[in-house]
Amino acid sequence: MINYLISFTLCSALLYAVYALLLQNKVIYGFNRFYLLFSICFSLVVPLVTVEQAVPAAQNMIKEQVANFKDDMLTVIEGTSPQTEVKPKTNYGIYACVCIYILIATCLLVKFAVNMLKLTRLIKANERIAYNKSTLVLINDSIAPHSFLNYIFLNKDDYYSGRISNDILKHEQAHISQRHSIDILWIELLQAISWFNPVLILYRRAIRLNHEFLADAAVLRQKGDVKAYQHLLLHQFSQTNGLAIASSFNYSNTKKRLIMMTMNTSKGASVIARGTAFAVLTGAFMLFCQKTQAFQQVEVQPVKQKSETRKHPEKQENKSTKPIHLRFSKYHHTKEGVSEELLNEYAAIASKYKSLPIDRNKLSATISDDKARMEKIFRQMSIEQQYAQKIGFMFPSPKIGKKAPTSAQFSSWKNSKMYGVWINDRHVNNSVLDDYKAADFNLVFVSRLMPNAINYKNYKYQVDLMTVDAYQEYLNKPQPEYLMYYSYRPVTIPSLNPAVTFPKPRKSQL
Numbered sequence: 353m354i355n356y357l358i359s360f361t362l363c364s365a366l367l368y369a370v371y372a373l374l375l376q377n378k379v380i381y382g383f384n385r386f387y388l389l390f391s392i393c394f395s396l397v398v399p400l401v402t403v404e405q406a407v408p409a410a411q412n413m414i415k416e417q418v419a420n421f422k423d424d425m426l427t428v429i430e431g432t433s434p435q436t437e438v439k440p441k442t443n444y445g446i447y448a449c450v451c452i453y454i455l456i457a458t459c460l461l462v463k464f465a466v467n468m469l470k471l472t473r474l475i476k477a478n479e480r481i482a483y484n485k486s487t488l489v490l491i492n493d494s495i496a497p498h499s500f501l502n503y504i505f506l507n508k509d510d511y512y513s514g515r516i517s518n519d520i521l522k523h524e525q526a527h528i529s530q531r532h533s534i535d536i537l538w539i540e541l542l543q544a545i546s547w548f549n550p551v552l553i554l555y556r557r558a559i560r561l562n563h564e565f566l567a568d569a570a571v572l573r574q575k576g577d578v579k580a581y582q583h584l585l586l587h588q589f590s591q592t593n594g595l596a597i598a599s600s601f602n603y604s605n606t607k608k609r610l611i612m613m614t615m616n617t618s619k620g621a622s623v624i625a626r627g628t629a630f631a632v633l634t635g636a637f638m639l640f641c642q643k644t645q646a647f648q649q650v651e652v653q654p655v656k657q658k659s660e661t662r663k664h665p666e667k668q669e670n671k672s673t674k675p676i677h678l679r680f681s682k683y684h685h686t687k688e689g690v691s692e693e694l695l696n697e698y699a700a701i702a703s704k705y706k707s708l709p710i711d712r713n714k715l716s717a718t719i720s721d722d723k724a725r726m727e728k729i730f731r732q733m734s735i736e737q738q739y740a741q742k743i744g745f746m747f748p749s750p751k752i753g754k755k756a757p758t759s760a761q762f763s764s765w766k767n768s769k770m771y772g773v774w775i776n777d778r779h780v781n782n783s784v785l786d787d788y789k790a791a792d793f794n795l796v797f798v799s800r801l802m803p804n805a806i807n808y809k810n811y812k813y814q815v816d817l818m819t820v821d822a823y824q825e826y827l828n829k830p831q832p833e834y835l836m837y838y839s840y841r842p843v844t845i846p847s848l849n850p851a852v853t854f855p856k857p858r859k860s861q862l
Contacts, residue, residue, distance in 0.1 A: 355549065359399035363640045364513040364551045368390035370632045371558065374625045379617040381565045387629060388559050389535060392542065392552075394633065406574060446786065455550065460544035483521070486528050499524040501533045519571055519584055520702045526570035532563040551860045561605050563613055578613050585610065618663055642767060642805040683834070684747050689734030698729045705838070723836060751827060754794050757817070765815050770813040772801075776822045782804055794823035 368391065375384050411599075458547035480582070481488040483504070485845065498505050504524045510516050522566050527533070527669035538560055543552045568581070575581055585606060690698075701722045728746050730738060738744055765771045768782040801808045818826065 355766070356399045359640045360395050360546070360857070361400060361549045361551060363636055364392065364395035364549060364555070366396060366520045366636055367632070368551055368558070370629055372554075374628055376558065377612075378614070378625050379612065379615055380621060380622050381562055381569060382623070383622075384557070385535070385566065385627060386560050388555060388562065389538070391633075392539070392555060394636070395640075398637055398640045399642065399664075400768065401637075403638075403641050405603055428770055456547055457545055460547055461541075464540055464544050465826070471503075474505070479508065484525060486525060493611060497521075497524055499527045499533075502528055517584055519575060519581060522571045522574060523567045526567040527563060530566055530570075533567070535559055535563070561608065564609055565607070568609055572613065582610050582613060583784065599606050602700050642764065642770075683740055683744075684731035685735050686732055687734060689737045690729060690732045694732070695737065697743070698726055701726050705743065727834065727836075743836070744836050745836055746836050748831045751831075752795060754823070755796055756794055757796045759790045759797075762788075762793075768811065770812055772807055772814050774814065774816045776817075776819055792819055793817045794820050795826075 371384070371387060371391070376386060397793075453635070474491065479490040481490065485502075486499075487503050488511070489503050489505045490511055491505055492508055495507055497506060497507075497516065504521065506516055511744070536559070539556045543556060551650060572578060573583060612744055657800065726743070726778040727745050730741070733741075762785065764772060766782050766785050771779055771782065773785065774781050798818075799814050801812055807814075
């Protein structure tokens, strides 16, 4: 959330700077109105947009992915580390900030509602006259002409005595016909809700001033006499302002309005200014949107070990045309394999456990004898026979080296629509990351969910994190001699990575 607020403020500041430098002195009032309103909406939305960037996977990432198959491929029955409960730290500072924000926003919204109520009472309490698709509200107080929604507020004595110029009414009707009140309501509400963004004050002033430029231009298109209209504007300058929420003829930037009435902007300058503004909008999108990294799959070609083949010619003969699971080829096996009788015995034992996975601790305690017998038969099988089994045995993965996340990666994982987060094998809410920093973790693994995954509709990537203490416990935990797995579907790796090494098999008597 904090990252969003910062991005919203910085993006709005950048786009306003473009307006102040390139657009505000150009006689392109209609485009300027669109740009100011669009810039605010753009700044609100862009920090929520996620853009995926393809990044080639590094070699060490490939090693980790090969050594750490997830449970959607294999269910490891024995040797997994116990789940560690994560107790998030309570950050009272965040709660205090939220309370302060709500308090100030509520006060500003109440003030806005009070102004609206004043206008409503003012309309109901005074005389109203229909005038050219609008309504004149005649007030006894001394006020300058101003408009809001479909109403023009005038001093009653000035109106009946004929002291209200037609040009003044045309100016206020221009505000009404161009629906300037909607812009004012939008920026007033947004400023109340986003009071923490000081740039909105500048936007509010710029929008109001641009409204006056638009209304002045509408009058001058009909009147044509610039000097007479400027004198009228100066005469009205001494009058009292209306309510702050309304569009007033006597706006405080009268001098700026007088200057802009005599200015012209060439077509070439207008095109350059608009083109530059759109270019900056494109750059701002790429700068402030959320970026995620999608790792490309890199195929690692096997390296032919000619010298090893000459030393062990029997390995050449054992090669199968079938794709072989990496762990099968590294577990105990024989060239000859086992008899059909032993294969049937192995299958009979394995058939008892077709309902896997079940509770792993209970499973390990109840099938110890079956497991010992199956492991004894499995290590005597050939590679092809091992490959055909759904329940089998493999060496545990080598300990994974320390891999801490970067600050940028850690920040992006707070996006719950893109990432699901696990800390020490426990699924947690993404907001829990606010209580941590990148240096609190010594191991990270990011995997992309397949479209048919259960949680694919919730997020696209799974992030597994291990805290410093949990990683140290993981390193200190002794490795079992072997692991038992259950394969839900055939798992193949067309090309083996020779850089991945496993512990040398222990000698044991069959």
